[in-house]
Amino acid sequence: MYADVILSPCHGVVEKISINENSRFYAWKPLFHIKTADGRLEIVHTCVNGEVESLEVLEGEHVVTGMVLAYFKEDLFVIGSD
Amino acid sequence: MFAIAKEKIRPLITIAIDEIEEDQHIEIMGIKEPFLFLIKQEKLFSYVNMNTLSQGIKEGSPLTLRDLLNHSKTIDSICKLNEHISLPVLFQIIGEPFAIIKEEDEKPAGYIRREDILAELFKQENQNIDLLKIILTSIPMGIFVIDKEKRIINYNDSGLKMMKATAEKVMNVQAECIFNGEHINNVFETGETILNQLQIRDETGVLVDYSPIFNFEQIVEGIVIVVQDLPMVEEMAMEIEYIKDLNKDMNAILSSIYDEILVVNHKAELIRFSDSVIPGFWDTDLKESIGKNILKLEERALFSPSVIRLVLEKKKRVSVVQETRNGRKILAVGNPVFNDKNEIDRIIVASRDITETTRLKTELKEMKKISEQYKKELDDFKNKDRFTKKLIYRSSKMEQIINQARKIADFSSTVLLYGESGVGKEVIAQAIHQLGSRSSKPFLKLNCGAIPENLLESELFGYTKGSFTGADKNGKEGYFKQADKGVLFLDEIGEMPLHLQVKLLRVLQEQEVIPVGSTSPIKVDVQIIAATNKRLEKMVEAGSFREDLFYRLNVIPLHIPALRERVEDISVLAFHFLQQLNYKYNKDFNLTPDAINVLEFYSWPGNVRELQNIIERLVVSSEEQNITSEFVSQFLSLGYDVKKSKPVITRVMPLQEAMDHVEEQLILLAMKQYKTTTKAAKALGISQSSVSRKYQKIVNERSININNTISSI
Numbered sequence: 001m002y003a004d005v006i007l008s009p010c011h012g013v014v015e016k017i018s019i020n021e022n023s024r025f026y027a028w029k030p031l032f033h034i035k036t037a038d039g040r041l042e043i044v045h046t047c048v049n050g051e052v053e054s055l056e057v058l059e060g061e062h063v064v065t066g067m068v069l070a071y072f073k074e075d076l077f078v079i080g081s082d
Numbered sequence: 083m084f085a086i087a088k089e090k091i092r093p094l095i096t097i098a099i100d101e102i103e104e105d106q107h108i109e110i111m112g113i114k115e116p117f118l119f120l121i122k123q124e125k126l127f128s129y130v131n132m133n134t135l136s137q138g139i140k141e142g143s144p145l146t147l148r149d150l151l152n153h154s155k156t157i158d159s160i161c162k163l164n165e166h167i168s169l170p171v172l173f174q175i176i177g178e179p180f181a182i183i184k185e186e187d188e189k190p191a192g193y194i195r196r197e198d199i200l201a202e203l204f205k206q207e208n209q210n211i212d213l214l215k216i217i218l219t220s221i222p223m224g225i226f227v228i229d230k231e232k233r234i235i236n237y238n239d240s241g242l243k244m245m246k247a248t249a250e251k252v253m254n255v256q257a258e259c260i261f262n263g264e265h266i267n268n269v270f271e272t273g274e275t276i277l278n279q280l281q282i283r284d285e286t287g288v289l290v291d292y293s294p295i296f297n298f299e300q301i302v303e304g305i306v307i308v309v310q311d312l313p314m315v316e317e318m319a320m321e322i323e324y325i326k327d328l329n330k331d332m333n334a335i336l337s338s339i340y341d342e343i344l345v346v347n348h349k350a351e352l353i354r355f356s357d358s359v360i361p362g363f364w365d366t367d368l369k370e371s372i373g374k375n376i377l378k379l380e381e382r383a384l385f386s387p388s389v390i391r392l393v394l395e396k397k398k399r400v401s402v403v404q405e406t407r408n409g410r411k412i413l414a415v416g417n418p419v420f421n422d423k424n425e426i427d428r429i430i431v432a433s434r435d436i437t438e439t440t441r442l443k444t445e446l447k448e449m450k451k452i453s454e455q456y457k458k459e460l461d462d463f464k465n466k467d468r469f470t471k472k473l474i475y476r477s478s479k480m481e482q483i484i485n486q487a488r489k490i491a492d493f494s495s496t497v498l499l500y501g502e503s504g505v506g507k508e509v510i511a512q513a514i515h516q517l518g519s520r521s522s523k524p525f526l527k528l529n530c531g532a533i534p535e536n537l538l539e540s541e542l543f544g545y546t547k548g549s550f551t552g553a554d555k556n557g558k559e560g561y562f563k564q565a566d567k568g569v570l571f572l573d574e575i576g577e578m579p580l581h582l583q584v585k586l587l588r589v590l591q592e593q594e595v596i597p598v599g600s601t602s603p604i605k606v607d608v609q610i611i612a613a614t615n616k617r618l619e620k621m622v623e624a625g626s627f628r629e630d631l632f633y634r635l636n637v638i639p640l641h642i643p644a645l646r647e648r649v650e651d652i653s654v655l656a657f658h659f660l661q662q663l664n665y666k667y668n669k670d671f672n673l674t675p676d677a678i679n680v681l682e683f684y685s686w687p688g689n690v691r692e693l694q695n696i697i698e699r700l701v702v703s704s705e706e707q708n709i710t711s712e713f714v715s716q717f718l719s720l721g722y723d724v725k726k727s728k729p730v731i732t733r734v735m736p737l738q739e740a741m742d743h744v745e746e747q748l749i750l751l752a753m754k755q756y757k758t759t760t761k762a763a764k765a766l767g768i769s770q771s772s773v774s775r776k777y778q779k780i781v782n783e784r785s786i787n788i789n790n791t792i793s794s795i
Contacts, residue, residue: 004443005413007403048447056401064387068401068413 006046006070008063012036017059019052019070032057032069050074085166086202091183091192096121099147107144117180117193120154126190128154131179157182163194175199176217224288224309227295228257232266235304244311246285261307265292273302287312287319333357340432341412344368348426350377350390360435362408389416393429403436410437465521473513474658477648483510483640490638491518496590498575498635499613501642504691507613508573510642514611515569523568528561531577538582543589545598562595562606569609575635576616576627583628590634610635645686645693647733653678655690659697671701676711679784680754683747684718711754749776 016033019025025046032044053071057063096119097108110118110132118130128151135153139145161174161181175181175196185191218225224241226234233254242252245260257266265276269292276292288309295304336343336356342363343356352375355368364371364379371379380388392400393416404412413436419428473484490497491514499507508527515525533541544560561570572578578586589595590610594603612635621627645652656673664671673681686692699717700709752762752773759777763770 005401005403056399061396064392064402066387066403066405067392068403071401 004048004050004072004074005068006031006044006072008032008034008057008065008067008069009044010034010036010040010042011064012042012062014057014059014061014063014069015041017055017057019055021052021055024051025049025072034063044069046072048074086163086183086194086199090194090198090202092194093192094119094126094182094190096126097150098122098124099150102147104148104151105146108147108150110145116195118150119157120150126157126182128156129160130154162190224307224311226252226257226261226307226309228266228305228307230303232257232270232305234260240311241309244286244288244309257305257307261290261292265290266305268292269294269305270302273300282319282322284323287317336432339434341435342431342433344376344431344433346376346390346429346431348428350375350394350429352376352379353428360410360412360433362410363406363412363433389414389431390429392416393418393431394426397426404433410435411440412436465516473509474655475648475651476654477650479643479648480651483642484513486638486640487513488517490514490640491516493518494520494607494609496609496635496637497611498618498637498639499611499642500618500639501615502644502687502689503615504689505642505644506690507615507642508571510640511569511571511611511613515571515609518569518609520568520609524565525569525571526561526565527571527573529573531574535579535582538579539585540598542582543585543595543597546600557597560595560597562589562608563597563604565608566606567608569611572610572612574614575612576614576618576621580626580628583631587628587631587634590631645689646684649682652682652686652693655693656681656697659694660701663698663701667701669701669707671704671707671709673700673709673714674711675785676754677709677714679750680711680714680718683750715754745776746780749773750780753777 012034014032015035017031018029018033019031025031026049027047028045030043030045034042034044036042050072053073055070056068057070063069092115095113095115095117098121100122102108113132116132118132118135119126120128120130130150130153135145135149138153139149160178161171162184163171163175163181164184164186178196180193180195181199182190182193218236218238219240221238222240224244225236225238226241227236229235234252234257235254237249237252242249245252247260252260257263262279262281265279268274269276273294273296275294279290279292281288281290289312290310291308293306293308294302295306297303333356337358340356342359345353345355347353351373352368352371354372359368366379376390377388380390386404387402389400389402389404392402397418399415399417401413401415404414406412412433414431414433417430417432418426419430421427473480475481475484487510497511497514499510501507511527512525515521528541530538540558540560542560542562544558544563547557572586589606589608592603593607594605596603618627618632618636622629622632645655656678660671660673663669681693681696688695696717700714703717704713748766749762752765753759756762756765759774760770762777763773766773
């Protein structure tokens with residue numbers, strides 16, 4: 001079934017993944033670092049807290065815009081806000 | 083078993099060919115029998131059909147042995163019968179034009195034609211022999227005979243069994259209802275036999291042959307349908323049906339989970355797709371794309387990126403969110419299926435339209451945020467409202483004070499509250515704390531006059547371990563540290579010793595404290611609210627209060643007026659305290675309007691605190707529910723107050739106003755004491771009519787006020 005997705009915002013190579021499967025993550029924390037062809041570093045984060053359901057990419061993998069990097073389940077309760 | 087009539091047995095016309103040359107002419111003109119038999123070495127070995135012979139030989143040409151042999155047929159397949167024949171033998175007779183009758187010594191005695199033997203058979207009336215029936219039922223196949231109107235007109239039991247039908251359901255029923263109508267029509271139209279047609283229905287699985295029945299004009303007049311029962315076929319059929327059902331269910335399940343499913347092979351050629359597809363996703367009908375390369379279709383399609391290309395590249399599961407040109411978002415998951423060699427065999431792409439879900443999620447998030455904000459605001463309002471409800475006042479003076487407190491609450495400025503003892507300085511200090519941004523942080527109160535001078539320092543600033551004998555061995559945090567981020571209420575600030583005033587000044591200036599016994603300062607963020615009932619200015623003049631500290635504290639001075647300066651508040655406060663006590667002790671005491679009047683005349687040197695205590699005393703002492711003015715008077719020692727003290731005026735006010743005020747008090751007191759206007763006028767030394775008029779006016783004003791008070795409570 002459909003879960004929330006974290007998408008790649010650009011074409012590039014996944015340089016660093018800061019989350020594991022089934023781990024918790026928090027809003028605005030860097031989850032993926034993607035290096036684009038022109039050398040820019042895109043940092044992927046979410047604006048919600050949640051738990052990773054599955055990681056869809058590995059470090060060093062080439063990704064394209066719109067590709068799902070991870071599936072996650074958003075927290076239903078609010079534990080804090082910026 | 084039945085016997086053959088002797089007259090039906092025809093003689094065998096034979097030619098022994100042992101000594102005849104092949105080219106030798108043979109004369110057969112005189113032979114009338116339809117069959118001629120050939121003998122070789124005294125054995126019957128073949129026969130010649132005279133009809134076919136005459137058709138095969140040119141008229142007038144001589145007949146040779148070669149011709150005879152060419153037209154002869156072997157006798158081996160011909161049935162040899164005794165005079166008594168059994169039914170199974172009949173099947174042999176049917177296949178051949180005649181049968182040979184042999185004698186007891188096995189020598190041929192003659193022959194009988196098929197039509198004769200069949201005619202014989204039909205004549206056996208009493209023996210219940212239904213030849214056709216026997217033939218039909220004896221064949222281990224289902225047989226159905228169909229007439230010109232395509233109705234079933236005959237069948238055998240095996241047929242019924244195989245088709246799991248009953249006679250009623252079959253006889254005279256249109257054959258199309260049971261068998262393939264298309265095949266039946268074909269046979270009627272073309273006259274060709276259709277063999278080995280697999281017919282699978284819910285309960286049956288059979289192999290069916292459709293064979294035409296021609297009439298003499300070679301026109302199809304009917305069909306014989308031969309059905310073969312194949313248990314394996316039936317099992318397979320059942321399995322296929324089950325799989326079909328399963329397939330249907332799976333399709334339904336999948337299409338309820340996913341909006342579209344595609345299966346492509348390793349060359350990305352479309353093999354199959356689900357019943358439902360996402361509308362507007364492909365610019366072509368997928369049915370026409372079966373077998374075509376889907377990557378080319380994807381290039382033309384109205385979305386990006388391609389999931390199949392990514393799966394082929396990465397050889398693993400890939401999910402993408404594809405965006406169509408019309409703004410829809412499709413989550414597509416491409417799953418590779420590998421063969422034994424670990425190569426991609428198939429790719430299954432399951433897609434789901436998540437446009438609505440995404441939109442709803444975004445909306446939900448927004449709504450959550452808004453509702454959180456509302457909740458927070460509501461809580462703030464509730465808290466403030468709850469607190470402001472605790473502030474009991476009606477006078478404009480107090481309203482001004484509260485409004486000021488509200489404004490101050492938004493800042494962290496130092497506040498100096500002054501006013502007589504018991505006016506409610508602490509209540510105002512709490513209001514400033516509660517209404518402000520520090521409400522969730524501590525509010526600590528320290529009475530500077532109540533703690534011994536030598537302890538005050540350690541209480542305020544804390545101490546480090548081992549600072550002095552008797553101190554807590556772990557040291558202690560001072561009030562300033564404890565009230566960090568909150569409010570510290572320093573009551574009776576005027577009582578603070580001079581040497582501590584210096585330290586307090588340092589805290590206020592530097593925003594840091596140095597605990598006793600320590601040298602390192604600790605940063606603190608505390609809002610100070612100081613309160614005093616003394617005139618600090620005078621103390622500064624007298625040198626008992628540091629001037630610099632006074633100015634440091636006097637950032638926002640707030641004077642709380644005495645209760646007698648805000649008479650309007652007396653009644654509401656009195657009712658409030660009464661209500662509290664009633665609730666606490668589950669009583670129902672009440673103050674009469676007169677009693678309120680009396681309370682309002684009192685000067686309340688102890689202010690609100692005194693009022694609160696007096697109300698408690700009234701409640702505890704009263705025998706009756708209604709507390710009257712007489713009862714109240716006993717506790718307030720009004721007489722003493724009146725006799726001993728002259729009317730108190732605390733501020734400069736217009737003379738007329740002061741005189742009106744005094745006049746009102748005098749008339750009320752006189753009326754209370756003397757009950758009648760005449761006696762009161764006498765005591766006051768004015769006319770009765772003046773007393774009456776003025777008293778009436780006062781009572782009217784008072785009752786209006788009291789009504790207002792009650793309704794506001």
